[in-house]
Amino acid sequence: MNIKELYQEIILEHGKNPRNLRKTDNFNKDAKGNNPLCGDNVHIYLKLDEKKKVEDISFEGSGCAISMASASIMTDLIKGKEEPEVKEIVNDFLGMIKENPELKSKNLKEDEKTKLMCLSGVKQYPMRVKCATLSWHTLISAIDNTQEEINTEQLG
Amino acid sequence: MSISNIKKEFPIFNNKIHNNDLVYLDSANSSQKPQSVIDRVNEFYTNEFSNTGRSVHYLAVAATNLYENTRSSIQKYINAKDKNEIVFTKGATEAINLVANTFGQKYLEQGDEILITELEHHSNYVPWHFLRQSKGIKIEFAEINDDGEITLESIEKKITSKTKLIAITHLSNVTGAVLPVKEITELAHSKGIAVLVDGCQGAPHLKLDMQDIDCDFYAISCHKMYGPTGLGVLYAKKKWLEQLPPYQGGGGMINDVKKDSITYGDLPNKYEAGTMATAQVIAFDQSIKFLEKIGIENIVKHEQELIEYGQEILRKNNSVKLIGSPKNKGAVLSFTIKGVHPHDIATILDEDGVAIRAGHHCCQILHDKLGIPASARASLGVYNTKEDLDQLNSSINNCKKIFNL
Ligand SMILES: Cc1ncc(COP(=O)(O)O)c(C=O)c1O
Numbered sequence: 021m022n023i024k025e026l027y028q029e030i031i032l033e034h035g036k037n038p039r040n041l042r043k044t045d046n047f048n049k050d051a052k053g054n055n056p057l058c059g060d061n062v063h064i065y066l067k068l069d070e071k072k073k074v075e076d077i078s079f080e081g082s083g084c085a086i087s088m089a090s091a092s093i094m095t096d097l098i099k100g101k102e103e104p105e106v107k108e109i110v111n112d113f114l115g116m117i118k119e120n121p122e123l124k125s126k127n128l129k130e131d132e133k134t135k136l137m138c139l140s141g142v143k144q145y146p147m148r149v150k151c152a153t154l155s156w157h158t159l160i161s162a163i164d165n166t167q168e169e170i171n172t173e174q175l176g
Numbered sequence: 177m178s179i180s181n182i183k184k185e186f187p188i189f190n191n192k193i194h195n196n197d198l199v200y201l202d203s204a205n206s207s208q209k210p211q212s213v214i215d216r217v218n219e220f221y222t223n224e225f226s227n228t229g230r231s232v233h234y235l236a237v238a239a240t241n242l243y244e245n246t247r248s249s250i251q252k253y254i255n256a257k258d259k260n261e262i263v264f265t266k267g268a269t270e271a272i273n274l275v276a277n278t279f280g281q282k283y284l285e286q287g288d289e290i291l292i293t294e295l296e297h298h299s300n301y302v303p304w305h306f307l308r309q310s311k312g313i314k315i316e317f318a319e320i321n322d323d324g325e326i327t328l329e330s331i332e333k334k335i336t337s338k339t340k341l342i343a344i345t346h347l348s349n350v351t352g353a354v355l356p357v358k359e360i361t362e363l364a365h366s367k368g369i370a371v372l373v374d375g376c377q378g379a380p381h382l383k384l385d386m387q388d389i390d391c392d393f394y395a396i397s398c399h400k401m402y403g404p405t406g407l408g409v410l411y412a413k414k415k416w417l418e419q420l421p422p423y424q425g426g427g428g429m430i431n432d433v434k435k436d437s438i439t440y441g442d443l444p445n446k447y448e449a450g451t452m453a454t455a456q457v458i459a460f461d462q463s464i465k466f467l468e469k470i471g472i473e474n475i476v477k478h479e480q481e482l483i484e485y486g487q488e489i490l491r492k493n494n495s496v497k498l499i500g501s502p503k504n505k506g507a508v509l510s511f512t513i514k515g516v517h518p519h520d521i522a523t524i525l526d527e528d529g530v531a532i533r534a535g536h537h538c539c540q541i542l543h544d545k546l547g548i549p550a551s552a553r554a555s556l557g558v559y560n561t562k563e564d565l566d567q568l569n570s571s572i573n574n575c576k577k578i579f580n581l
Contacts, residue, residue, distance in 0.1 A: 023527045027520070027578050036515070059536055059549040060519075082549055084517035085579075148523060 026141035026148070027085065030093075035085030038092035040099075044078040051165060053081075053158030055150055060087045064095075064158045072103040077159075084151050090139055091155035097132050103163060110156050116140060117153055177469040179478050183559045185210040185466070196529030199564045204349045204377060204508055204555030205533050206399045210466050213403060216459040228454055229428060229445075243454060246461040247444070253464050254384040254394070256411055260443040261386075263410040263417070264452055268376045269299040271395035271410035272343075274447065275372055276303035278420040279341065286312035289338040291369075293318040293326045293355075294545050295348040298538040300374040300395075304343065314338070320545065324351030324500020328359050335363075341370045346378025346394075350539050350553065351500025352483070352508035354382070361391045370416075376400055380557070381479055381506045383472045386411055402558075403463035404456035410447075417443050424449040475558055479507045482556055486565045493569060495581055499551055507556035510537075513572065516579050518552040524575040530568055 047065035054061045060083030067076040077095045082088075094113075098106055105127040112125040113136060123133045142152045183189045186208045189198055200208060220242075226235035228243045244259075251259045265271045284290075290304045294317050307313045316339070318330045331342065342364050347354050357378075361371045372393040378384070379396045386394060393416070396409040412420075422429055422440050426449035431439040440446050467475070486509045490496050499510040513521060518534035525532055533553045536543045543549060554568055 023524055023578065026523070032579060057535065059543075061549075084519040086520070145523060148519070151519065 026145060028138045028141065030135065030138045031085060031089040031141075034089035034092040038079075038088045040078045040092065040095035041080065041088075042078045043080055044076045047076070047078075049162045049165075051158050051162035053154045053161070055083070055087070055154050057150075060084060060151060060154055062087070062091055062155050062158050064091075064155065064162045066159075066162050068103065074098050074101055074103075074106060079155065081155075083154070084148075086139070086142060086148055086151040087154050090152045093135055093139070094155055094159065097128070097136070098159070101127065106163065107160070110160055113156055114153060117143060117149060177466075179470055179474050179558060182470065183561075185212070186559055187211055187214070189559070193529035193531070194527055199528075199530040199567045201554035201556065201560065201564065201568060202531045202533050203380070203400065203557035203560075204537075204553065206405070207380060207402050207557050208559065209404070210402055210462070212462045212466060213459050216462045217404060217455050220455045220458050225455075227451055239454060239458070242458045242461070243452075246457045246464070249461050249464045250409055253468070254379075254386050254396075254411060255388070256386045258414050261411055261414050261417065263412065263444050263447045264457055265408040265410050266406055266453065267399070267408035268374065268395040268397035269408070271393075271408045272299055272372070272374065273303045274410055274423045275393050275395075275412070276307060278423055279370070279416075280307040280311065280313075282419070282421055284311055284313050284340055287314065287338060288340045289314045289316050289336060291316045291318060291331065291334050291339050291342045293331075293344050294320045294542050295324075295326055295345055295351065295353065295355075295539065296343070296541065297345065297349060297374060297376065298540070300343055300345060300372075301541065313340075317541070318344075320351070320353075320500075320542070323353075323502050324348065325353045325502045325504075326355050328356050328363065331360050332363060335367060335369065339367070339369050341372060343372040343374065345374045345376070347381060347506040347508075348500070348502075348542075349377050349508060349555075350510050350537050350542055350551065351502055352505040352510070353500060353502035354378075354504040354506050357391060358389050361389055365390070375411075377506060377508070381475065383476065392416055398456070398460050398463065401460075401463055402466055403460040404453070406453045407456040407460060414443070417447065422446050422449070426450045470558060478558065479556055479560075482560055482562065482565065483507060483509070485562050486554070486556075486568075489565060489569050490572075493572060495576060496572060499546065508553060509555070510551045510553040512548060512551055513576065513581070515581055516575060518550040520579070521552045521572070521575055524578060525568070525571045528567065528571040528574065530571045532568075 044065040047067050049066040052063045062081035065078045069075045079091045142148045188208045226239040228240040247262045250262050316334045318334050364371045370392040373391045375394045376397040380401045394411040398407040399405040429449040431441045495514050522534035
């Protein structure tokens with residue numbers, strides 16, 4: 021186990037200068053995530069167009085380098101993808117963090133996979149897994165919850 | 177027993193953590209256990225086990241005597257007037273809940289106020305919140321000053337004619353501030369207000385004298401005092417234990433049970449319902465012996481040297497910011513590093529075998545006040561040395577390097 025595998029340059033860089041750390045104007049889906057044990061918190065904002073494509077995604081929150089980098093990399097990758105693709109990517113990522121050696125998603129390009137695999141170091145640090153997965157779970161809850169509430173009225 | 181090679185008494189230090197010597201700086205969370213305490217648990221279960229108080233056979237009588245011996249040892253150690261002022265609980269948390277329940281039930285009414293401080297651990301806030309919900313009492317918070325201290329004046333400011341109880345920590349588990357509990361008690365009593373001291377952090381590090389402090393209640397967590405988990409102590413003045421209603425009902429706490437009426441047992445049985453943590457109580461006697469053998473004066477001196485040394489080296493380390501600078505400070509060094517989240521600090525330090533805690537340390541009110549979501553905390557025990565603090569500092573430097581600071 022080497023601490024440098026966890027804190028790779030790309031993670032430190034995203035942790036320090038997170039992408040999409042702001043609030044999307046006219047977002048139509050959002051959800052909050054919170055890690056009460058660590059004090060990490062995240063609020064994800066999504067703007068889906070009529071075809072359920074991610075027009076914009078952003079987040080607000082604070083947390084450790086791992087959770088900030090994870091949210092930053094995630095929001096970068098998700099932008100422009102369609103909802104079923106997003107869900108598939110999230111499941112693939114969570115599966116990789118949990119047990120799978122690699123990412124399998126057909127919706128990710130090779131360089132995107134490489135970027136995401138930088139987060140695989142947390143597998144060796146069970147206490148830190150929730151830091152890496154918080155924003156991903158929150159994204160799913162944003163997609164699912166708000167869909168139930170506003171689907172018919174806003175997107176119909 | 178000399179404090180300079182006290183680590184030898186603690187078998188945990190024979191282990192390597194990630195191939196490094198263990199530098200244990202999380203004693204405010206829970207302390208490590210000396211061999212004598214570990215052996216005592218084993219010995220009791222191996223050769224002496226029986227439940228206490230209920231049977232007349234040889235083992236039951238012997239176990240009961242051992243159990244009561246610990247009560248007497250604690251009484252002496254904290255200089256309580258009466259052995260029956262010592263009540264065993266499952267932890268300090270239960271000790272505080274016991275007071276909140278019984279005192280709350282009998283003496284508190286809507287509009288009454290409990291005065292606590294911004295330094296309090298959640299276990300000295302949440303039980304009072306329950307009363308806020310069930311009885312409509314109010315909770316007031318005495319405010320910290322810039323040094324992270326609670327002064328007598330900050331308490332005085334918040335006392336009103338409605339204040340019924342002041343519940344305060346003896347030693348903050350975040351800033352390390354030692355509160356003037358004796359003076360606060362004197363002030364409170366002059367106004368007819370009762371005082372509960374959360375002694376979780378005070379008990380392992382300070383000389384305890386209940387008759388001198390004169391507080392009404394004092395809560396102790398045995399696992400932070402080199403003792404077993406699952407055990408706490410509530411010290412309460414006899415007059416309170418006699419007046420307050422029982423806490424939990426069950427076997428052992430009764431006197432006479434009829435279909436239409438029940439009377440309760442005498443002290444201390446009235447508050448010890450059901451089978452207690454017998455092995456832990458008996459082993460805790462060894463923790464008291466351990467502390468007595470070193471001598472609390474020596475412990476205070478040793479830890480004071482360490483805390484001053486720790487503050488000195490961390491102050492010199494730029495990018496490290498210590499939380500609080502109380503004049504009277506106990507065995508806690510909480511800090512932040514600009515640009516590194518406390519959880520990242522803790523993970524990186526752990527790689528070197530340096531065990532600290534990161535988070536809000538069950539003090540969210542305090543962290544909100546300080547405007548930070550979390551902090552890193554190195555806390556000391558008798559076994560720590562200046563070398564441990566040097567290692568802490570060099571691991572912090574490594575952490576800064578990883579983060580390119
Ligand atoms: C100041 C303070 N109060 C209360 C507690 C709770 O003690 P226990 O977990 O033993 O019940 C702790 C321990 O974390 C503490 O530090």
